[in-house]
Amino acid sequence: xxxxxxxxxxxxxxxxxxxxxxxxxxxxxxxxxxxxxxxxxxxxxxxxxxxxxxxxxxxxxxxxxxxxxxxxxxxxxxxxxxxxxxxxxxxxxxxxxxxxxxxxxxxxxxxxxxxxxxxxxxxxxxxxxxxxxxxxxxxxxxxxxxxxxxxxxxxxxxxxxxxxxxxxxxxxxxxxxxxxxxxxxxxxxxxxxxxxxxxxxxxxxxxxxxxxxxxxxxxxxxxxxxxxxxxxxxxxxxxxxxxxxxxxxxxxxxxxxxxxxxxxxxxx
Amino acid sequence: xxxxxxxxxxxxxxxxxxxxxxxxxxxxxxxxxxxxxxxxxxxxxxxxxxxxxxxxxxxxxxxxxxxxxxxxxxxxxxxxxxxxxxxxxxxxxxxxxxxxxxxxxxxxxxxxxxxxxxxxxxxxxxxxxxxxxxxxxxxxxxxxxxxxxxxxxxxxxxxxxxxxxxxxxxxxxxxxxxxxxxxxxxxxxxxxxxxxxxxxxxxxxxxxxxxxxxxxxxxxxxxxxxxxxxxxxxxxxxxxxxxxxxxxxxxxxxxxxxxxxxxxxxxx
Numbered sequence: 434x435x436x437x438x439x440x441x442x443x444x445x446x447x448x449x450x451x452x453x454x455x456x457x458x459x460x461x462x463x464x465x466x467x468x469x470x471x472x473x474x475x476x477x478x479x480x481x482x483x484x485x486x487x488x489x490x491x492x493x494x495x496x497x498x499x500x501x502x503x504x505x506x507x508x509x510x511x512x513x514x515x516x517x518x519x520x521x522x523x524x525x526x527x528x529x530x531x532x533x534x535x536x537x538x539x540x541x542x543x544x545x546x547x548x549x550x551x552x553x554x555x556x557x558x559x560x561x562x563x564x565x566x567x568x569x570x571x572x573x574x575x576x577x578x579x580x581x582x583x584x585x586x587x588x589x590x591x592x593x594x595x596x597x598x599x600x601x602x603x604x605x606x607x608x609x610x611x612x613x614x615x616x617x618x619x620x621x622x623x624x625x626x627x628x629x630x631x632x633x634x635x636x637x638x639x640x641x642x643x644x645x646x647x648x649x650x651x652x653x654x655x656x657x658x659x660x661x662x663x664x665x666x667x668x669x670x671x672x673x674x675x676x677x678x679x680x681x682x683x684x685x686x687x688x689x690x691x692x693x694x695x696x697x698x699x700x701x
Numbered sequence: 702x703x704x705x706x707x708x709x710x711x712x713x714x715x716x717x718x719x720x721x722x723x724x725x726x727x728x729x730x731x732x733x734x735x736x737x738x739x740x741x742x743x744x745x746x747x748x749x750x751x752x753x754x755x756x757x758x759x760x761x762x763x764x765x766x767x768x769x770x771x772x773x774x775x776x777x778x779x780x781x782x783x784x785x786x787x788x789x790x791x792x793x794x795x796x797x798x799x800x801x802x803x804x805x806x807x808x809x810x811x812x813x814x815x816x817x818x819x820x821x822x823x824x825x826x827x828x829x830x831x832x833x834x835x836x837x838x839x840x841x842x843x844x845x846x847x848x849x850x851x852x853x854x855x856x857x858x859x860x861x862x863x864x865x866x867x868x869x870x871x872x873x874x875x876x877x878x879x880x881x882x883x884x885x886x887x888x889x890x891x892x893x894x895x896x897x898x899x900x901x902x903x904x905x906x907x908x909x910x911x912x913x914x915x916x917x918x919x920x921x922x923x924x925x926x927x928x929x930x931x932x933x934x935x936x937x938x939x940x941x942x943x944x945x946x947x948x949x950x951x952x953x954x955x956x957x958x959x960x961x962x963x964x965x966x967x968x969x
Contacts, residue, residue, distance in 0.1 A: 491943055492910040492964050494762040496805050498782035498789040513793065513800040514766035519909070519966075521766040521803050523791065525781065532781040535789050535805050537764050539910055539964075541942070546969055547900065548940035551866055598819055632815065641787065642760040642807055644912045646945045646964045648938045669949060670916045670957040672816035674809070675759055677914045677960050679947060681937060689938040692945050694962040696760050696807075696914045698787075701814055 437610045438577060439619070442467075443475045445482055445508060453479045456505040461574040466500035468574035469640045470622030474615040476524045476536040479510035481614065487512075487520040488542040489651050490614045494644040495536040502528055518542045543650050554683040557583040560603035560661045568602070568625070578623060579607045587625055588633040595633035598678075599667040600624055609659035612690075614647060617654065620682055621645045621693035624666035627678050628699045631668060636700050641675070643695035654690070661685040674698060705878045706845060707887070710735075711743045713750055713776060721747045724773040729842040734768035736842035737908045738890030742883040744792045744804040747778035749882065755780075755788040756810040757919050758882045762912040763804040770796055786810045811918050822951040825851040828871035828929045836870070836893070846891060847875045855893055856901040863901035866946075867935040868892055877927035880958075882915060885922060888950055889913045889961035892934035895946050896967045899936060904968050909943070911963035922958070929953040942966060 436444070442458035461471040473495040480486060506528040514521040524536035560581050568580040569587050585600030604623055606616060626638035649657075666680040680693040704712070710726035729739040741763040748754060774796040782789040792804035828849050836848040837855050853868030872891055874884060894906035917925075934948040948961040 492764070494764075494805060494910070494912060496760070496762075496789050496807055498787075499784065513803050516767065519766075521764050521800065523793075523803050525791070532789065535781050535791050537762060537803050537805055537910075539764055541909075541966075543941040543943070546940070546942050546967065548938075549899070550938045550940075551899065551935070552937040631817070631819065641809075642762070642805075642912075642914075644762060644910075644962060646910075646943075646962070648940050648943070648945070650941060667819070669820040669960050670816075670818045672814070672818075672916050672957075673811040673918060674814050675811070675914075675916070677916070679960075679962070689940075692937050692947075692962070694912060694914070694947070694960070698809075699814065 439606055439610055439616060442471050443478045443615055445478055447482065451509055451511045453482065453508040454505060455508055457501055457503045459503065459573065461577055463572050463574055469497055470619030472501060472534060473622060473643060474619040476508060476526060476534060477538060477618050478615050479508040479524060480522045480538050480540065483510050485512050486540060487515055488518065488540040490538060490647045491541045492539040492644065492646050493536065493618055494642065495534055496642045497534055497640055499533045501533050504528065550689040552681060552689065554663050554687040555601050555665055557601050577607055578604050580604045580623060585630050587629060591633055591635050593632060593634050595631045598627040598631040600630065601665045603661050604664055605659060605661055611659050612654045612657045614654065617647065617682065617691050618645050620662055620664065621680055621691055623664065624678065624680055626697055626699065627666065627668035628671060628676055631671065638697055638699040640695050640697050643693065645691055645693045647691050649690045657684045707874055707878055707884060710739050711746045711883055713746055715750065719777055719779045721750065721776040722773060723776060725769055725771045727771065727841065729845055731840050731842055737765055738887030740769060740802060741890060741911060742887040744776060744794060744802060745806060745886050746883050747776040747792060748790045748806050748808065751778050753780050754808060755783055756786065756808040758806060758915045759809045760807040760912065760914050761804065761886055762910065763802055764910045765802055765908055767801045769801050772796065818957040820949060820957065822931050822955040823869050823933055825869050845875055846872050848872045848891060853898050855897060859901055859903050861900060861902050863899045866895040866899040868898065869933045871929050872932055873927060873929055879927050880922045880925045882922065885915065885950065885959050886913050888930060888932065889948055889959055891932065892946065892948055894965055894967065895934065895936035896939060896944055899939065906965055906967040908963050908965050911961065913959055913961045915959050917958045925952045
């Protein structure tokens with residue numbers, strides 16, 4: 434059986450004592466280095482593969498210190514603290530002796546409690562109604578998803594006319610793949626830079642730090658399977674070379690799966 | 702001259718080679734251990750005091766691994782990567798040989814660029830119109846702030862009647878203190894647990910991880926001085942023992958200063 438291209442991209446070989454070996458995948462190439470979502474998923478995968486793992490992911494923060502070279506790398510994942518039902522992880526990705534990513538994660542054994550989704554998923558036309566992927570594939574990784582934007586597409590005229598930064602979309606892996614924590618972490622990062630939309634101006638931009646909170650457990654993600662995922666992202670402020678982005682990801686049935694926040698560098 | 706009580710609480714003594722000594726302050730005591738906002742500010746302070754610091758804070762993530770004991774602690778802050786204009790920090794707070802907090806931070810030398818605040822500050826009555834602090838001081842740290850809630854107060858009847866989780870408020874240090882990165886990081890955490898408001902039910906709750914993005918530079922924070930700060934927080938989803946909270950902090954003039962996101966443990 435051949436592994437799904439996403440599983441190939443995030444695959445790690447244990448090197449013992451908190452260390453794992455990986456390598457970048459050309460299938461998820463971005464403008465420079467790999468798609469940040471796949472790098473985030475790889476950092477999380479080291480935690481999930483770790484023999485000392487307790488529970489399932491609740492929070493993941495990744496900080497992109499440098500673009501990864503298209504080459505092997507090493508992931509170091511250390512359980513800094515293990516409590517009765519929560520565990521705190523410190524992760525670094527190192528390439529040629531230099532840190533290219535720092536990360537932290539919190540995992541926990543979840544228990545059933547009262548709950549409610551406060552933020553409802555946006556109303557939007559069905560993915561089928563849109564008919565086909567419509568996010569311009571200017572870089573390779575975009576072809577690894579079927580993304581159907583329902584609001585806030587990449588501008589086609591770069592005329593400075595933008596006035597809002599919200600994008601809503603449908604997405605799923607291409608080819609289809611059952612949802613899990615790693616693919617969900619990657620999907621939190623599929624939204625192209627908000628500054629392009631808000632300004633209708635294409636400027637260099639790259640994520641500096643991203644945090645993902647997982648609201649669903651593994652069983653719930655498995656139940657979503659390879660179904661459509663609904664996503665929404667918008668910025669709150671742009672200033673002096675950085676902007677932020679809040680994002681939410683729901684199942685097709687409207688169940689909140691993850692919320693995310695990132696800060697992005699931009700030029701000019 | 703006596704240091705402001707906040708500066709006393711976050712004070713660190715350099716121990717050389719990435720290490721700093723601090724101790725908890727009874728003035729900021731929470732239910733168990735110190736107010737998480739002050740612990741976040743202390744982690745950030747280690748980065749700001751570090752002799753290798755480049756630039757100013759852009760992003761801070763703190764993960765609360767255990768309640769701090771009311772005792773001395775050590776902060777380890779390491780520059781994992783220094784680029785031309787950004788720097789990546791890995792921080793841990795250790796007490797009695799155990800990790801009680803993990804953190805990462807990104808600092809950067811900011812340059813002037815195009816900018817806009819996309820999310821406008823909520824309209825609300827002035828702090829003066831409210832007349833006095835109105836957030837019930839059930840724990841000591843609340844007395845270190847003048848907090849005037851304009852919407853979404855702590856319920857007075859715990860009758861399960863809640864239906865929304867948004868709180869808007871005015872805040873400033875008490876006594877007054879000019880705003881800086883550390884006090885802004887702490888202010889991102891003043892919002893009491895959203896689960897109390899949403900359910901009108903008081904359950905045990907504690908922040909697990911918090912991220913703060915700084916949209917203003919040091920000069921801009923200095924210009925805000927000891928003025929009123931406007932804050933807003935709401936949850937997006939509650940499920941299986943955890944909920945998230947997004948928060949925004951503006952100057953009185955309505956300028957976005959910071960955006961924040963946290964995930965909080967709750968019981969039942």
